[in-house]
Amino acid sequence: MDQTQGLCMGCMSEIGEEQICHICGYDNANADNGLGLPPRTILGKKYILGRVLDSGGEGITYIGREIETGRIVRVREFFPSGICTRLSDGTVSVDKENAFSFNESLICFLDLAKGLATLNGNPNLLDVIEYFEAGGTAYYVTENVQGITLREFLLRNGGQLTWEQARSLFLPLLPVLSALHEVNIIHRGLSPETLLVGRDGKVRITGFCIAAARTARSDISARLFPGFAAIEQYGFDAKPGPWTDVYGIAATLFRTLVGNPPPEATERVSGDNMTIPAKLAQSLPKYVLSALANALQVMPENRTKTIEKFREALTAEQSTAEASSKITQKDDKKNTFFKQYGVLIIAVSATVLLIIMALLIGKNWRSIFGGQGGGGNSLVVPTSSELVINDENEVAKIADFKGMTCAEVIDYYEKQGFKNIETEVVAMEYSDSFERGHIIRQKQKVGTEIGTNMKIQVYVSLGPKEVKLPDFVKNGTSFTEAKIKLLEMGFLSENIVEVAVTKLGEDTDKIFSMSPAAGTKVSPETKVELSYYKKIADLKVEKFVGMNYYEDIKNNKDYSAYQFVIEETYSEVYDRGVVIDQSIPQGSTIKNTETITLTISNGQPPSMPDLVGRLKSDAINLLNRRNIIYTMVEQYDSSVAAGRVIRTNPRAGVSVSSTVTLYISKGARPVSSTPTSSAASAVSNNSSLSSGTDSSVSSTTSATTSSGANR
Numbered sequence: 001m002d003q004t005q006g007l008c009m010g011c012m013s014e015i016g017e018e019q020i021c022h023i024c025g026y027d028n029a030n031a032d033n034g035l036g037l038p039p040r041t042i043l044g045k046k047y048i049l050g051r052v053l054d055s056g057g058e059g060i061t062y063i064g065r066e067i068e069t070g071r072i073v074r075v076r077e078f079f080p081s082g083i084c085t086r087l088s089d090g091t092v093s094v095d096k097e098n099a100f101s102f103n104e105s106l107i108c109f110l111d112l113a114k115g116l117a118t119l120n121g122n123p124n125l126l127d128v129i130e131y132f133e134a135g136g137t138a139y140y141v142t143e144n145v146q147g148i149t150l151r152e153f154l155l156r157n158g159g160q161l162t163w164e165q166a167r168s169l170f171l172p173l174l175p176v177l178s179a180l181h182e183v184n185i186i187h188r189g190l191s192p193e194t195l196l197v198g199r200d201g202k203v204r205i206t207g208f209c210i211a212a213a214r215t216a217r218s219d220i221s222a223r224l225f226p227g228f229a230a231i232e233q234y235g236f237d238a239k240p241g242p243w244t245d246v247y248g249i250a251a252t253l254f255r256t257l258v259g260n261p262p263p264e265a266t267e268r269v270s271g272d273n274m275t276i277p278a279k280l281a282q283s284l285p286k287y288v289l290s291a292l293a294n295a296l297q298v299m300p301e302n303r304t305k306t307i308e309k310f311r312e313a314l315t316a317e318q319s320t321a322e323a324s325s326k327i328t329q330k331d332d333k334k335n336t337f338f339k340q341y342g343v344l345i346i347a348v349s350a351t352v353l354l355i356i357m358a359l360l361i362g363k364n365w366r367s368i369f370g371g372q373g374g375g376g377n378s379l380v381v382p383t384s385s386e387l388v389i390n391d392e393n394e395v396a397k398i399a400d401f402k403g404m405t406c407a408e409v410i411d412y413y414e415k416q417g418f419k420n421i422e423t424e425v426v427a428m429e430y431s432d433s434f435e436r437g438h439i440i441r442q443k444q445k446v447g448t449e450i451g452t453n454m455k456i457q458v459y460v461s462l463g464p465k466e467v468k469l470p471d472f473v474k475n476g477t478s479f480t481e482a483k484i485k486l487l488e489m490g491f492l493s494e495n496i497v498e499v500a501v502t503k504l505g506e507d508t509d510k511i512f513s514m515s516p517a518a519g520t521k522v523s524p525e526t527k528v529e530l531s532y533y534k535k536i537a538d539l540k541v542e543k544f545v546g547m548n549y550y551e552d553i554k555n556n557k558d559y560s561a562y563q564f565v566i567e568e569t570y571s572e573v574y575d576r577g578v579v580i581d582q583s584i585p586q587g588s589t590i591k592n593t594e595t596i597t598l599t600i601s602n603g604q605p606p607s608m609p610d611l612v613g614r615l616k617s618d619a620i621n622l623l624n625r626r627n628i629i630y631t632m633v634e635q636y637d638s639s640v641a642a643g644r645v646i647r648t649n650p651r652a653g654v655s656v657s658s659t660v661t662l663y664i665s666k667g668a669r670p671v672s673s674t675p676t677s678s679a680a681s682a683v684s685n686n687s688s689l690s691s692g693t694d695s696s697v698s699s700t701t702s703a704t705t706s707s708g709a710n711r
Contacts, residue, residue, distance in 0.1 A: 009039035009050035012065040012072045036060045057213030057223040078109045078138040080220045092136040101219040107487050108210040113140035115183045124176040146199050151192035160259040169203045174311040181242045188214035190248030191228040227261030243300045250295035268298045287316040388450045390417030396450040401439045424455040428462045436463035436490050463490040471518035472511040479532045490524035500534040502561035543586040549600050550577045563595040568602045576603030610652035611645045616664050619645050634664045642667030
């Protein structure tokens with residue numbers, strides 16, 4: 001049965017045979033997801049995937065539907081463009097040269113999903129339902145809330161909001177961002193595109209990505225939102241942190257109030273030019289202007305450091321006089337304010353008071369970047385020597401990088417003002433002395449001057465050639481946690497084998513067996529098999545009629561949660577092993593403790609062999625080989641030797657459709673020492689004449705065998 005039949009792949013609503021959805025307008029006849037999985041893909045036998053909602057950075061987000069419950073969900077797939085490809089069967093393939101970057105980013109992706117799951121229940125986030133690996137990559141599933149992006153919301157509401165309107169949307173988000181920061185999740189992509197305004201009026205934060213996907217100059221193609229991304233995300237000499245999200249949420253609030261985003265951070269470095277119309281400046285509280293000014297500092301060292309501080313500033317409700325007094329005090333202390341700092345200019349008419357709010361850039365940007373005034377010169381001074389030179393005319397030289405990571409090498413040079421220096425991993429080698437990802441040695445000699453087209457060539461450690469396997473069983477580790485640990489130890493994703501087992505009374509989701517055993521020293525290239533009990537819910541009965549029990553059901557782990565009772569019968573229609581009937585119909589919901597009786601064909605009924613005169617043991621062996629169920633009746637017969645078959649029912653050559661009966665001779669009836677009456681003799685003689693047997697003293701035994709037991 002096609003489980004996607006009648007569903008719109010645009011919104012997962014039931015639309016019957018319509019091609020164009022009357023609810024969302026999606027054209028199901030021309031559905032195309034580009035590099036994504038095609039619409040109607042069934043993921044993990046649990047989710048139907050529809051259209052792509054968003055793509056870029058490290059993954060693709062789909063609209064989806066949970067098959068069992070019909071719940072509409074969002075499914076995020078780890079698919080970093082540029083370092084992996086999609087195969088024809090939908091699985092993800094990674095070249096050997098990109099395997100390291102892919103696996104490192106995969107760990108970050110699963111860590112992100114795990115961190116978000118700890119915040120389930122927060123009304124301003126989408127709950128994480130589950131996260132798992134499949135098809136060579138990873139996925140996490142969240143609830144879906146109907147709504148539109150903040151960008152669409154603003155366009156439908158005149159392009160901007162008043163402060164009173166905006167505060168009810170933005171203030172509830174600030175505690176959520178603080179909670180995210182407490183679990184080490186920095187969003188790095190806050191913008192009108194990643195805030196979802198739900199039909200319930202709540203704003204939810206979406207668009208989470210791993211750090212590499214929100215940072216320029218990483219292995220993954222970065223996806224930044226111009227005007228909303230902070231300067232540290234462009235590779236400048238500054239580290240991201242909670243202050244990065246302070247900039248993003250402040251820039252989003254600025255766009256909401258003003259109608260336009262701030263200029264891109266890279267432009268503001270050399271010449272800041274943010275303006276607020278005079279009429280709007282008069283309507284905004286001064287404490288809001290002050291909060292935005294401090295939160296939108298270009299350089300992070302002068303920016304509001306935490307979301308909590310930003311929230312306090314937005315709710316300060318300072319008077320205009322207090323705000324003005326503080327600005328005046330700053331001006332008196334700083335001496336020639338405009339020469340040292342970038343400013344946020346609030347444009348007003350000649351009749352309106354000019355209000356200037358300072359946006360501190362931090363250090364004197366002229367001394368940092370070598371500019372004169374606001375000109376913004378190149379960050380690298382060109383020289384005829386074709387060597388990398390900083391603003392102090394110093395030449396970059398090769399240092400001793402042993403024990404450092406490639407990222408630390410870049411940081412080393414950027415702190416000295418050297419830009420555009422790149423590293424190249426010549427090879428990766430096992431090492432007992434250096435941690436995975438750290439440099440073992442370098443190709444160029446220490447002291448070598450670095451040319452503008454030169455890459456620093458290094459050899460990077462894969463970690464020890466042999467590692468000791470942790471005891472995931474004793475520690476009660478989940479499969480996902482164990483896989484992340486093994487990836488961190490250097491194991492390849494494809495060598496970590498998942499064995500999910502469903503068993504009554506066991507749904508802990510914890511590993512109960514591992515091979516090789518815990519404590520074994522193995523190469524990271526070794527396959528490690530991890531078996532765990534999969535959590536199981538109530539089961540929806542599938543259609544088993546027509547399936548071959550022995551080939552399709554018995555050893556199929558997908559059906560291991562079902563409890564089957566098997567009955568067999570001969571059939572002239574169905575081949576041996578095919579299910580003829582099931583006691584509980586398809587589509588019924590049952591507990592995992594309930595049993596389903598499957599009636600299975602034993603194949604064409606066999607014909608009765610000619611057993612008359614054979615030894616009892618030979619006859620039984622022949623019947624067992626043909627899976628014929630039998631009973632035995634032993635009786636006296638003077639004409640057939642004891643232990644041999646007298647006759648059978650049915651007779652030889654007749655099709656056997658039920659239990660057969662073997663009549664086994666006990667030999668001649670022993671002579672009785674007590675004279676028999678004439679009546680008894682008459683009965684005995686009549687019996688001998690009619691059947692050739694002496695049945696007056698026969699004994700009957702029943703020896704029934706099950707064809708299943710003799711198979």
